[in-house]
Amino acid sequence: MRHLLKGRKLNRTASHRLALKRNLAISLIEHRRIKTTLPKAKELQGFVERLITYAKKNNLSSHRLITKKLPGSLGKKSANILIHDIAPNYNDRNGGYTRIIKLDNRKNDNAQMSIIEFVDLKLEDTTEESAPEKDSK
Template identity: 55%
Template sequence: MRHAKGYRRLNRTHEHRKALFSNMADSLIEHEQIKTTLPKAKELRPIVEKMITMAKKGDLHSRRVLASRLKLDASVVKLFDVLAPRYADRPGGYIRIMKAGFRYGDMAPMAIIEFVDRDVDAKGAGDKARLAAEEAGEE
């Protein structure tokens, strides 16, 4: 029996899980919507919601704690400059999870995890900017 086991292990070690959720949180913050498996999405939600709540404080300690938990500095900047002001008057519930069918290869349940009131143009904006810069560099 698995009484008092508070999270899903996802067949990974602690270090692998920590890196996985750090990378997924970076991707979610950057694109504001990602597609992943349902168990991973359900585990990612409280992690990112706690990050947004911490970013809403806006102090230096919160910035340093978030910088230690995220891989990209751009994610920390976006948390404090974009997402924290967006959800300043919202007491919680910053993320929604929508079921998205089953993956073709192994029938794993898939889900789309996204921010409530997300910026639709944020998804793929980094890739579009990179491609535009490459196009301008070639010409």
């Protein structure tokens, strides 16, 4: 029986699940928005929100906890981005730092896709408006 068991297995071993969560978290911190399957996004949401809560404290123990959860050189870079760039935006918010937007199913295997992103997201505008206009003659 599965009483009081939390989390999803995602058809992976425990070490593979942990590596997947870490890699998805690093990608989300670097890009501020990623597209993934819905179960992976739901699993990632709690992991990242805990990291942001640690980062908001901004003390030595929280720095160590974050670097423990995100090891390696990419993890250190992401931890610095999280502590200095992302967490200060959420000082007045007590939770709910990320949102999941459901998308259509993927074509080849019909998996439910979603976008996970930070709330209060301000992406750089790289649309046609910022591109220089060409005069048509």
